[in-house]
Amino acid sequence: MKRLLLVLGAAASTTLCAAQEPADALRFSQTAPSGTARQQAIGGAMGSLGGDFSALYGNPAGLGFYRTNDFVFTPMMRWSDTKGSFLGRSEKASDSKFDLGAIGVVFGSPGRVSSVRGAAFSIGFSNTADFRNTILYRGQNNSSSYSQRFIEELDRAGVRDSTAAYLFPAGPSLALNTFWLDPVKDAGGQVTGFRSNSPVATGLLQEQQVASRGGIYEGAIGVGVNTNDKLFIGGTLGIPFLVYERKATFTEADATADTSNRFDFAEFREAVRTTGSGLNLKLGIIYKPAEFWRLGLTVHSPTYYQLTDRYHYELTTNTEHYAGEWDDYSKDYNDGNEQQFKYGLLTPLKATASASYVLREIEDVTRQRGFLTADVEYVAYGMMRYLPDNDAENSDDTKEYLKYLNRNIRDMYKGAFNLRVGGELKFTTLMLRAGAAWYGNPYKEVNGGKGGRLNLSGGLGYRHRGYFIDLTYVHSMQRDIHTPYRLANAPYYVADLRRTQGNVALSLGVKF
Secondary structure, three states: OOOOOOHHHHHOOOOOOOOOOHHHHHHHHOOOOOOOHHHHHOOOOOOOOOOOHHHHOOOHHHHHHOOOEEEEEEEEEEEEEEEEEEOOEEEEEEEEEEEEEEEEEEEEEEEEEOOEEEEEEEEEEEEEEEOOEEEEEEEEEOOOOOOHHHHHHHHHHOOOOHHHHOOOOOOHHHHHHOOOEEEEEOOOOOEEEEEEOOOHHHOEEEEEEEEEEEEEEEEEEEEEEEEOOOEEEEEEEEEEEEEEEEEEEEEEEEOOOOOOOOOOEEEEEEEEEEEEEEEEEEEEEEEEEEOOEEEEEEEEOOOEEEEEEEEEEEEEEEOOOOOOEEEEEHHHHOOOOOEEEEEEEEOOOEEEEEEEEEEOOOOOHHHOOEEEEEEEEEEOHHHOEEEEOOOOOOOHHHHHHHHHHHHHHHHHEOOEEEEEEEEEEEEOOEEEEEEEEEEOOOEOOEOOEOOEEEEEEEEEEEEEOOEEEEEEEEEEEEEEEEOOOOOOOOOOOOEEEEEEEEEEEEEEEEEO
């Protein structure tokens, strides 16, 4: 029988044991243009252009350029390699995925009054974020242990009694019941704190493996209006659906061959599934100050999500001759069921200024000979917030936990600028396209970690007798960080991630 019995724990309701972390808020906020192949080929810089279905998700004013109907379907194939560097060592992991990029329809018509030259209505469904990734890194740590995060959690809660053995099934209770942690007692037998059995001073071999799946798929309806061929105005209502799955294993092992130091290894496993939906609004204008110039301005409201996490944790610890090998499972604290937590999430505001120069433009946009275009986007990552569930009575523990997460968000993230540029040349029915995009660093200062992504793209397009085909390749080079755990009272380290990704998109469409 375990040292700290779970008899009371089986009947007691557990305190908050949630799976959220600041990195999840960032992950769910980093959406990017992934609509039609044409849009991706020019770096996603569609903010001042029209006549493409992707305007529904970028600047909906671009829908106002339509005077006919379009249907478009875009499948995609992605593959990636991620190199993780941690404490002087590097490891590599690979992944691949077939996905739906976008599907939708635009209904356009000429204007029926003198000042309105055209209007369009669009409805679509698009993949706006892809979470599929595999991460692997390892190294030797002589400064801290993963188990110290559990000690800090107990310290924040002010727990100094046996309830620590069953009120924290997200980690601390598992660590106590498998002897990774021990209570520290005074001369009178009172618990004054907790200590880890991991021998930090002689070194710990640490390894993190993370496999993520899922994405954000957004349904949207939008309208665009053309007034006097000078000012285009549009709006989109978006309803994103989010699915995220993460399976992670963190292993910590004694770096020595000493079998008498009361620690061999500990393996902490987590499985998290997040689902939910949200609501957002996109507003935009495009203005033509001269025949060949177009200027665009777009504002994307924060997305408000209602999310549900379902998760469970497992821990195996071997303390050698001290207590041997023990397993513990968070489901045992919840009648064999996964834990569940409902909450809200507010993503950042986005604002984009755009400009394009159209080559030899004439009234019929299908006969343009090309263009150059650019977008500058600002994303206010610092305004991301976790919020209590509106439909539940939230305990003080829940509110304090969410405040703790939001403080971490404010400390870790800042606003970032993104730049997208691209161009197209048209030769009768054939089009050549190229583009680039830079997505800026959202981190303030996280142990020296930085983030950013560079996309280089190119593609071909073919249009003839109302049918069109676009093919694009996007090569992405991304730098990011991953933190296996954070500590307030001891050093911790981040892994530097370098990810390269290839993406092939094929758009098939018809005008009707």
